[in-house]
Amino acid sequence: MIRLDQVSKSFKDTAAVKSVFFEVNEGENLILLGTSGCGKTTTLKMINRLIEPDEGKVTINGKNVANENPEILRRGIGYVMQNNGLFPHYTIGENIATVPQLLKWDKNKTQERTTELLSKLHLPADCISLFPHELSGGQQQRVGLARALVADPSVLLMDEPFGALDNVTRASIRKEFKALEELKRKTIVMVTHDVQEAFELADRICLMDKGEIIQIGTPQELLYHPINDFVNNFMESERITLEFKITTLKDLWNKLPDEQSSNAKTVDQQLSIWDTLNYFRSGVDKISFADDSGRQKSIDINTLNSAFISYQNLQQHG
Numbered sequence: 001m002i003r004l005d006q007v008s009k010s011f012k013d014t015a016a017v018k019s020v021f022f023e024v025n026e027g028e029n030l031i032l033l034g035t036s037g038c039g040k041t042t043t044l045k046m047i048n049r050l051i052e053p054d055e056g057k058v059t060i061n062g063k064n065v066a067n068e069n070p071e072i073l074r075r076g077i078g079y080v081m082q083n084n085g086l087f088p089h090y091t092i093g094e095n096i097a098t099v100p101q102l103l104k105w106d107k108n109k110t111q112e113r114t115t116e117l118l119s120k121l122h123l124p125a126d127c128i129s130l131f132p133h134e135l136s137g138g139q140q141q142r143v144g145l146a147r148a149l150v151a152d153p154s155v156l157l158m159d160e161p162f163g164a165l166d167n168v169t170r171a172s173i174r175k176e177f178k179a180l181e182e183l184k185r186k187t188i189v190m191v192t193h194d195v196q197e198a199f200e201l202a203d204r205i206c207l208m209d210k211g212e213i214i215q216i217g218t219p220q221e222l223l224y225h226p227i228n229d230f231v232n233n234f235m236e237s238e239r240i241t242l243e244f245k246i247t248t249l250k251d252l253w254n255k256l257p258d259e260q261s262s263n264a265k266t267v268d269q270q271l272s273i274w275d276t277l278n279y280f281r282s283g284v285d286k287i288s289f290a291d292d293s294g295r296q297k298s299i300d301i302n303t304l305n306s307a308f309i310s311y312q313n314l315q316q317h318g
């Protein structure tokens, strides 16, 4: 577990982070969200001591990071930098092997782990001998992730990991990121200024403004129970898309009629309403899914719409 206890940092006259407190549970993905300059990166870098706090305490699994050797601390924490941060004159293989070298892994172990990660991250095996500039932006981003994951750290810090990519590549890498088994058991703190990204990937979101935490909660809590106008306004222009993205067919189960159809496309109950609508848009007429006990329901776009409106009302008004 990561815990930041009343942590503050100023740069000369700029109070970048003011008395921030939060906890990230094991296996949780906390996303620091906010406009440029609100203190997200400074907060992240205080976790692995790339920046030292002026006040407050950061602990990881109960250990105060201030008492650890910073180099050894960082070897045990995966870190994906803004704009991938690859060494331009190192090959992809050498970039990924940075931490294994510090850990004195033998060549075979490093080679095996690198090959495994390249495959998991959908990178061509022969890119190992290429240099970063010979890869696309999306591929470089994946190498940055491979480098952070190579020693299988339990904590992963990510600073705008998809920041430099175009919207289409960004959306598809996000999907892969979400599906990556290797990331599911890690404790992740990730920085983004992209609201959609935060809502798609976060277990909880920490919304910041001017160095302070304004609200911290699940995507549902921020969307349906914003604590003030700032939170509400932050999401307002994208509200409907966000609602479609964070609601799943499973959430709507009780609102859907007990109908079944034999010629429906079968999907998983965890499919978001956004993705379900994309099926309807692509010409599918009926969709069928099962709950945890295997009971099936089939829906068309009209039953989906009515169920969604009824679910939305319940979230807003209780």
Ligand SMILES: Nc1ncnc2c1ncn2[C@@H]1O[C@H](COP(=O)(O)OP(=O)(O)OP(=O)(O)O)[C@@H](O)[C@H]1O
Residues within 6 Å of the ligand: 011, 012, 014, 015, 016, 034, 035, 036, 037, 038, 039, 040, 041, 042, 043, 193
């Ligand atoms: N090394 C530094 N020296 C002086 N001021 C700094 C330094 N690092 C950050 N700041 C200031 O601290 C504030 C918070 O910066 P920080 O990088 O943490 O914000 P951010 O939310 O991550 O922004 P962005 O999304 O643009 O990266 C900003 O006003 C920034 O200008």
